[in-house]
Amino acid sequence: MDRRITVARLLERFSLSKEAHLVTANGTLVTEDRMLERDDAVRIIRVISGG
């Protein structure tokens, strides 16, 4: 990432529902108010399955 951003803003940027995604930073589950640092390894996990 090129700058610090909260988890909530990151999800908004990609138009992703908060209720349908979990986010981890450096392998740890984080809440929406967490500030992500530029060198954090961030993973966005879609939790919805279907069919």
Add this chain to the structure above:
Amino acid sequence: MRLPQYNTALCADDFIAFFEKRVAHTIRKYGLLRGKDKSLVAVSGGKDSLSLWHVVNKLGFPADGIYIDLGIDRYSEVSFRKAAMMADRLQRRLYSFSLSEIFSSGVSDLARITKRPACSLCGTIKRYVMNRACTGCGYSVLATGHNLDDEASALLGNILHWKEEYLWKKAVVLEAEGGSLAKKVKPFFLCSEKETAAYALVNHIDYVYEECPYSKGAKTLLYKDLLNRIEDVSPATKIAFVKGYLKRAREEGAKEQAEKGKASCRECGYPSHGERCNFCRLVERFGTGSAVRFRTHEPHPS
């Protein structure tokens, strides 16, 4: 983990305790599992079924697992591997059923031959086989990982299209009927998909992340997306929707059951509309003549 529907935010350990306490409450309130039950959990290798298998054993309800191999190439291989890993972790037995042993083909080929959508066929087969595993292998209860989002999206779909024949059939528990239908329970009925995924993550449960290739374009995903967009701005909407339904379903479901007669398959005794159930008709037309059987996988010693 923020849980706006409960107006709370919890650290990992407290979230685990909170989640397990809620599942225990659902089990107790609806009489889903009792200590003396011999329980079987339907495991697909996904987050819901593996989390369920983990939590019921942790809560003191010993449960083995049943995995159904639908012959979806790499997806089935990976799914089974995850299920087997959980069996080792829990030190519980895992049964498996392979579709190709009865039909010489996977679900996609069978769908093509029968001219039915793969998802529809998959549902018919899984329901039958899971029930058969339960009644045939001496278990009294079958538990599935259906969660709040599954139930809410199915309910929304039934209402949007006014599928009244299915509308009142959803329940946290379906009691056993005769000797042919096992008691079926859904301990995650009131837990959101986000919660079950979070539970899997914080417990380091290795599950299949990729979607079933046949779920692409499924309406379920659309309904879930819509409900989650509503939930984002109006927390606790999904749970109010489903709890409201449960309150009304008890009365409506009982009326429907009383009105309808019950028929059974003359081959296997499974409930059916005609002389033979859907599964036995499939086997008669496309099967290889092999009987339904289950492989048993004992856990590797830890």
